[in-house]
Amino acid sequence: MSAISIPPLDRDAAVAARERIDQLTKPVGSLGQIEDLAERLAAIHGGLPPVYERRAILVGAGDHGIVDEGVSAYPGEVTPQMVGAFLGGFAAISAFARVARAEVFVADFGVGQPLPAHDRLIDVNVARRTRNFAREAAMTEVQFHAALDAGIRAFEFLRERVDPQIIGLGEMGIGNTTSAAAMICAFTGAQPEDVVGRGTGIDDDTFKRKLRVVSDASAALEGMEAKKIAAAVGGFEIVGLAGTILAAASARIPILLDGFIVSAAALLAQALSNESIGYCIAAHRSRESGHTVALRHLGLVPLLDLHMRLGEASGAALAMPICEAAARMVREMKTFAEAGVATANEPSHA
């Protein structure tokens, strides 16, 4: 953490963008959230946003000892298999990234078995998986710092490879909704009943086990500092993605947050450096109900609400064209004066 310094958002650039937006050939405010987004992007970049010619998606992957408690519908070996699908180009994020014209990278923060080398696989593995947090801390303090640093290094890898002007963050890790739920409860003070969801689609018995595991863990975390919470119940990919958020914010790159699990990473980043959230954009609202709890605590309003709950950065990819639209609006539209279009009548007149 200590090495990362995050600049404040550029308020002057935001004001200048808003002034221009209000003069463009459209009724004031008529592009709603697109206008707010353009203003935010200007604040992030310190000037008019680029149209995002260079885009990257980073999927953080890791495995979770908590699966030993029987909290997931899928076996742990699915994590490395899905990483293969992401890199092979036939997963949901592969398809959606083509729509977003973004390159997909995977960071191995803590996958349960060694992965075959790949051009777009970033090997920053901290350990083969976290420990079962129902029995002991998920990771040591040393591992926590290693995971955070791994996220920073993953961002450096992206910068060297594609120098992205915008990034989308997602995750893969069987068991990670349980870890994320425990983190969200601890960071927001919300009740487990309001945060624990069905994840990949678990049955009633599995749901009860998951709820109990999260309730027991969060009760023990009350009032602890951020890194203790993350080490107690976090995942390597969740802590890693928090590191990536801090690194991207310090480089003034907008960060599209995917759903539920990435919001846990954002809460950790927020606790470590509140300024980092100014660089984050909530891509969508996940159907996982605890996501709304996290978004409220982060103070973010999502762009999309398509009842998705997949992860993998699928929502982040779908929101990238919307960021491009906001940038093109402020860059490519003319003002009433520039276009020679008549403006609205005076308010007193019909």
Place this chain on the structure above:
Amino acid sequence: MSAISIPPLDRDAAVAARERIDQLTKPVGSLGQIEDLAERLAAIHGGLPPVYERRAILVGAGDHGIVDEGVSAYPGEVTPQMVGAFLGGFAAISAFARVARAEVFVADFGVGQPLPAHDRLIDVNVARRTRNFAREAAMTEVQFHAALDAGIRAFEFLRERVDPQIIGLGEMGIGNTTSAAAMICAFTGAQPEDVVGRGTGIDDDTFKRKLRVVSDASAALEGMEAKKIAAAVGGFEIVGLAGTILAAASARIPILLDGFIVSAAALLAQALSNESIGYCIAAHRSRESGHTVALRHLGLVPLLDLHMRLGEASGAALAMPICEAAARMVREMKTFAEAGVATANEPSHA
């Protein structure tokens, strides 16, 4: 109308698409509305949807005699000026169409003054503007049929020029929220108070005039047949776009409906041929509250809700990449079996 025949949606193709979607490497249902959209697109195309390499946006433009009642914040000459901006490439829809990789065409269904010729301007002008519907019918029955036919010809123009695999429909016409509100009241039976909105951003006095004009007109329309309603209070661009909807549906092309005014065109198309709505996709929910009334009557659930209220097909353009994502999902993702990924555990097992 008589010449247009609309084939039923292909239910078998929809079922086959859903079966494939349920086997793709993701939890069943986890892509929410994207899955429903892919199923619908398969029903429209009669097979897996294409990834939409050829895309067109059609903006229908027309002027309205009702502006003489003082119902708009903008003068009527803005309509031709904005058409110039669309074709010149510096309006909101120009910027958003670049994001959607769609070509923008404008159909002059009834603009108040002659427009300079342009490669992407479709001249199907019925008359220089509608009459003031507070005093007399907006158009004659002959003009109504001419406008509907103009919409069909506009679609034929698009087919010859770009042979689009998907189209987005939008509109431009100072005064047309008043016309659309009166049509929506008449087609849905809703109260004017629930349908009349602020349009481009009118003041309280203008709003009161607009509400009175719509209330008076809709009271007189109760129980009338569709073409009488449209002739009484419609606009040339609204009737024209209804013709385009019918033509595109008969060609099995998915139609992305923009916002409030286009929903009035869709209600007319629905009244003329209920099957046509199966080919329509609601791109977004407009901030204009009457749009929700219209969407309910159409039975459509919008993809986006970004508090926009601009028109011009701006929402339709933003939703095009989402249609591409749905198509790529079902075409480019592998099934669990194809990808060699382990499936969910049996329900009885942890």
